[in-house]
Amino acid sequence: MKVSERLTSLPTGIFSEIDQIVQAQAAKGMDIINLSVGSPDRGPAPHIVNALSDAVCDGAKYGYALSEGMPGFKKAVTEWYYNRFNVSLDPEKEVLSLMGSQDGLSHIFLAFLNPGDLALIPDPGYPVYSAGVLIAGGEIFYMPLLKENRFLPDFEAIPQDVARKAKIMVLNYPSNPVTAVADMDFFSRAVSFAKKYDIIICHDVAYSELSFDGYKPPSFLETRGGKEVGVEFHSLSKTYNMAGCRIAFITGNSKVIDALRRLKSNIDYGIFQPVQIAGIAALTGSQDYVRETAQIYQMRRDAMLDNLANGGWKIPKPKATMFVWAPLPSQYKDSKAFTIELLEKTGVVVTPGIAFGRLGEGYVRIALVCEKERLDEAAKRIISAGICG
Ligand SMILES: Cc1ncc(COP(=O)(O)O)c(C=O)c1O
Incomplete structure (x- = not known):
């Protein structure tokens, strides 16, 4: 075989x-x-476990779920986003639920890359980014994350022919594994670069809530023009300790989200409703x-x-x-x-x-x-x- x-x-x-x-x-x-x-x-917090266990006991919650996410979950995401980042989102067009951010981060390349198309991926980086590109038949240009650059990619150092060819770029701050953080100035430069070369930015923000010493990581979508060029992948895995209870979401550019929605509607049937209900409790309950x-x-x-x-x-x-x-x-x-x-x-x-x-x-x-x-x-x-x- x-x-x-x-x-x-x-x-x-x-x-x-x-x-x-x-x-x-x-x-x-x-x-x-x-x-x-x-x-x-x-x-997870007790109120999340209670919401999950109540919903699991309800036989009516065992049908196929909507692939794009229950309206209540998407509404909870928009409220959370507004409270946390002061960013307004349209729950219909600018939010999509995911079976973990891994689901979105692996499938996004299938929605945008033809064989041979180029993606800009951080090195070092979380492994699913490069795996996703390879599964889609794409090619990778690794953006070096160097200590002397505070582990941020140097956009000036990306050759012009590479930038012109690239269709998609992954950023991840706070980052795994290098634990670096990015500020709004960096995100603004990322937006300018993406606009100049027509590149979609995928910002993985799985660790936005695990920050220390009073520091609060920003959202890429807070940046002027951020929503025009990019999307952000959030996860409930680390924020709410729900890693095995798979749920996450993508927010931002409606065209990018619509493409991922179309792809995913051919692949899965959405997240088990009790898990979405637990997700609503997590996002709307006490933080x-x-x-x-x-x-x-x-x-x-x-x-x-x-x-x-x-x-x-x-x-x-x-x-x-x-x-x-x-x-x-x-x-x-x-x-x-x-x-x-x-x-x-x-x-x-x-x-x-x-x-x-x-x-x-x-x-x-x-x-x-x-x-x-x-x-x-x-x-x-x-x-x-x-x-x-
Ligand atoms: C940077 C980063 N992104 C995404 C994920 C995937 O998280 P999940 O699929 O549980 O949402 C992880 C998991 O460790 C991660 O470290």
Whole structure:
């Protein structure tokens, strides 16, 4: 049986390789502290769980859902958006529900790219962006995210012939894995670039609510002209700890949203209605739990990075996300080799930066997805293994 070239073009998982080593170490009895996957360890707020459980008990909620999202969910999105970003949206034309932002971020390229068309993708970046382009048969120009540019792409450095050919660009701030943030000035430059070259901007804003020290990430759609050129992908996975209870949404340019809606109406039947009802409760209910969740990540960030700094491994503190992007201790160069050594010596699992692109080399991503006590234990093991530099 021969699989498609499309499938073989997708990277084979460094993640599954690490996973196999994790399982082998666990089978030997090693106590594993898994800080590799960005899956929230807290559950949703009680009012969200209650809304879900009530709806699940209602037999009338088991029919096919509307592919584009229940009107109540889209209305809740517009209210949330206005309250949070002061951006007005038309719930009919400028909002579409998604089965997780991964759904939208992978399918958007099928809606816009013909084979050979070009997409501008950040390196390092969340893997679904490049996978989505490859599935659509598109080509990728990687925009380097460099520390000296605060991990923002340099639009001036994109060759003109590339910019002219590009149809779509992905941005992601606060970003995974590099944990960088962007300001309105950067977004304005992105809008000018997109207008000049007729490029659609897809801004992935999955971490907009997990921010620290009083910082509030902006929406790309707050930018003048933002809605003319782009869309934004939000997710309830991290904001409301609903990662397995799949729901997200896209907002912004109505033509882009209409294209994705048409594509998706050929692929799926929408999100299980009780999940949409839970999503409405999340977006319209008290946001106290969201603030509490962000504070917990901030407290974990401080504990982990202060401990590691005391042990000699200095890692910058991020302003947002649930991750830290850690430059390897000076004696290491290879992020995969470092990850494996760390795992075998300490049982602590992180993600090698190379898994996010060529320019992720030299870093590892640490997800703050354990209680503080476990993170303290992880730091203690890392320091006593003598791998902090
Ligand atoms: C940057 C980013 N975008 C999108 C996603 C996908 O989230 P979901 O499909 O759960 O909405 C993730 C998940 O980790 C992510 O880190």
